[in-house]
Amino acid sequence: MSIFASKIKTMTLTQRINPEKLEHAASMLRVLSHPVRLAIVDLLFTNGPLSVQEIQEKLGLEQAIASQHLILMKDKGVLSSVKEGRCHYFSLLYxxxxxxIHCLEECCNA
Amino acid sequence: MSIFASKIKTMTLTQRINPEKLEHAASMLRVLSHPVRLAIVDLLFTNGPLSVQEIQEKLGLEQAIASQHLILMKDKGVLSSVKEGRCHYFSLLYxxxxxxIHCLEECCNA
DNA sequence: TAAATACATAGAAATATGTCTATATTTGCA
DNA sequence: TGCAAATATAGACATATTTCTATGTATTTA
Incomplete structure (x- = not known):
C-alpha cells in the first residue's frame, strides 16, 4: 500500500502516513539534491558498480569528498556497496x- | 534536448550539462526534500489552488511557517501564486x- | 478613518550541511 | 615485516536551513 496514494482526498499527506515515513521520503530526496550526488547517481546508473577511486576520477573529485558523499548516500539508503580486497564498489540500490531525475526534467525542463 | 539524456556513455553528467543547470536540478529536489513541503505538494495536487490560510489550516502549520515555505517554493520555481483581494492563492507550477513523489515510492518503498 | 484580516518579512538562535586538511584503518604485496 | 594503495574518519570552519517571535504591509470592512 503506497504511502502517497490517497483514497480520502480530504486527508493530507501528514494525516495519511506516519511522520517517520514522510521524513524518510524527504530524506531520500535530500540525498539527491546535490550536484555531485546527482552526478554519482547518473554515473552509477550508466556504468554499474564502481570503486570510490573510479568515481573520484571520472567526476574529478577529491578522495575525501567522494568518500563522504558515497557514505552519506549509502547511509541514507540510496547506494549499496560491496568490498573486494581494498576496493569498495558502490552501486545504486534502486x-x-x-x-x-527523469521526472524532474519532464516536470520543469530542468 | 534533455540535460540528463546521454548519447556518449563515457561522459559524466557534469561534462554533459552546464553547472548552472545541474545546480538548478539539485535545487528543485532540495525544495521537495522537506516533510512540510512534500505535504504542500500533495495538498495542492489534490485540491488545486489554495490560500495561505487554507494550507495553513489543513496542514496545521503556524502562519509564518506556511508563508515561508510557500514563498521558498515559489522562489525556487515549484509553485505559482495569484493574488485576489487579500488572499494569495498558491498552486503547483508543474x-x-x-x-x-510517485517515482520515489516506486523506487524505494518510501 | 479605525480595526480586522491575510500575508510577508526581519532578526535571532539552533541545527544541518558541505568542504577542507590531516590522519587513521584496512588490505595487498614485496 | 614493512610499505603502498584504497578508503574512511575526525576536526575545524564556513555556510545554509529551519523555526520562532515579533513586527510590517496591504486590503477589506465597519
Whole structure:
C-alpha cells in the first residue's frame, strides 16, 4: 500500500502516513539534491558498480569528498556497496532512482 | 534536448550539462526534500489552488511557517501564486511534480 | 478613518550541511 | 615485516536551513 496514494482526498499527506515515513521520503530526496550526488547517481546508473577511486576520477573529485558523499548516500539508503580486497564498489540500490531525475526534467525542463 | 539524456556513455553528467543547470536540478529536489513541503505538494495536487490560510489550516502549520515555505517554493520555481483581494492563492507550477513523489515510492518503498 | 484580516518579512538562535586538511584503518604485496 | 594503495574518519570552519517571535504591509470592512 503506497504511502502517497490517497483514497480520502480530504486527508493530507501528514494525516495519511506516519511522520517517520514522510521524513524518510524527504530524506531520500535530500540525498539527491546535490550536484555531485546527482552526478554519482547518473554515473552509477550508466556504468554499474564502481570503486570510490573510479568515481573520484571520472567526476574529478577529491578522495575525501567522494568518500563522504558515497557514505552519506549509502547511509541514507540510496547506494549499496560491496568490498573486494581494498576496493569498495558502490552501486545504486534502486536503479529506478534514475527515474526521479527523469521526472524532474519532464516536470520543469530542468 | 534533455540535460540528463546521454548519447556518449563515457561522459559524466557534469561534462554533459552546464553547472548552472545541474545546480538548478539539485535545487528543485532540495525544495521537495522537506516533510512540510512534500505535504504542500500533495495538498495542492489534490485540491488545486489554495490560500495561505487554507494550507495553513489543513496542514496545521503556524502562519509564518506556511508563508515561508510557500514563498521558498515559489522562489525556487515549484509553485505559482495569484493574488485576489487579500488572499494569495498558491498552486503547483508543474502538476507533474507529483510524479517525482510517485517515482520515489516506486523506487524505494518510501 | 479605525480595526480586522491575510500575508510577508526581519532578526535571532539552533541545527544541518558541505568542504577542507590531516590522519587513521584496512588490505595487498614485496 | 614493512610499505603502498584504497578508503574512511575526525576536526575545524564556513555556510545554509529551519523555526520562532515579533513586527510590517496591504486590503477589506465597519
Amino acid at each position: 536503479p529506478n532512482m534514475k527515474n526521479i | 502538476p507533474n511534480m507529483k510524479n517525482i
